[in-house]
Amino acid sequence: MNPHVIVLGNEKGGTGKSTIAMHVVVYLLSKGLEVGTVDVDARQGTLSRYLELRRSAVGNVKLPEHVAIFRSEDNDRRKAHLLESEAFYAAMEKLGHCNFVVIDTPGNDTHLSQLAHAQADTLITPLNDSFVDLDVLVKVSNQDTKTLHPSIYAEMVWNQRKERASRGGKPIDWIVIRNRLTTLYTKNRKDINAVLEALAKRIGFRLGTGFCERVIFKELFLSGLTLLDLEQSNMAMNISHVSARQELRELINFMKLPNL
Ligand SMILES: Nc1ncnc2c1ncn2[C@@H]1O[C@H](COP(=O)(O)OP(=O)(O)OP(=O)(O)O)[C@@H](O)[C@H]1O
Numbered sequence: 001m002n003p004h005v006i007v008l009g010n011e012k013g014g015t016g017k018s019t020i021a022m023h024v025v026v027y028l029l030s031k032g033l034e035v036g037t038v039d040v041d042a043r044q045g046t047l048s049r050y051l052e053l054r055r056s057a058v059g060n061v062k063l064p065e066h067v068a069i070f071r072s073e074d075n076d077r078r079k080a081h082l083l084e085s086e087a088f089y090a091a092m093e094k095l096g097h098c099n100f101v102v103i104d105t106p107g108n109d110t111h112l113s114q115l116a117h118a119q120a121d122t123l124i125t126p127l128n129d130s131f132v133d134l135d136v137l138v139k140v141s142n143q144d145t146k147t148l149h150p151s152i153y154a155e156m157v158w159n160q161r162k163e164r165a166s167r168g169g170k171p172i173d174w175i176v177i178r179n180r181l182t183t184l185y186t187k188n189r190k191d192i193n194a195v196l197e198a199l200a201k202r203i204g205f206r207l208g209t210g211f212c213e214r215v216i217f218k219e220l221f222l223s224g225l226t227l228l229d230l231e232q233s234n235m236a237m238n239i240s241h242v243s244a245r246q247e248l249r250e251l252i253n254f255m256k257l258p259n260l
């Protein structure tokens, strides 16, 4: 059995990769599946810390088998890459018995992040609803908001897709979602939607619905909880929490994961 690998990636910081990774992990665990997690952004370590908080705050809770991988400090770049590759493939082997492996990556281009992307069966790229975030995916004309050409991150994914194909791997299912959407239907939101819809076919991703801006995501971190365990918190459930859970369910369904 090979695990299905889910990678959270975007060369832009703070778009919600770690938060969404944690929610997907807790969802998969709640279905009784064996889940492994790899944090290749171990220096920042948001996913590692979230899991640690969960372990200490929630008694007797099922956790994923977790591996955090730090960037090599070796000054020789080639040697550093070699050490990182070794650590990464050792982690993948260790988690080889899992149904799913979820990998959280940093908001910039690193060798470890590239290794992770090349392993992705499903790649989820969250974007904030802004042309600043869109810029790492595609260059957009400031005259008419028509897309000009794919930019750094889209090119990186393209290269990893090629790398995977050369190894005979099945194609990466790339899903782009918007995060922290305002509930207001603004011109900005409409423009970004139009660009993403046009781009989806051209560079080969599926456009999911995403998550609205909700303060609950910030409130949950320190308690190690997610939207899926609100019953265990002393927070009163409100309509925003219910909607956020619905958004998570929609993402999971949209991913069309095996064994679910
Ligand atoms: N839908 C949301 N509504 C409100 N806040 C959110 C939402 N999603 C994420 N956040 C908040 O945005 C911040 C960044 O989220 P997160 O750390 O998950 O992003 P990231 O992409 O992993 O960042 P980095 O690139 O630095 O690793 C956090 O404070 C998080 O709580």
Ligand SMILES: [Mg+2]
Pocket (backbone or CB within 6 Å): 017, 018, 019, 041, 046, 047, 104, 105, 106
């Ligand atoms: Mg992160």
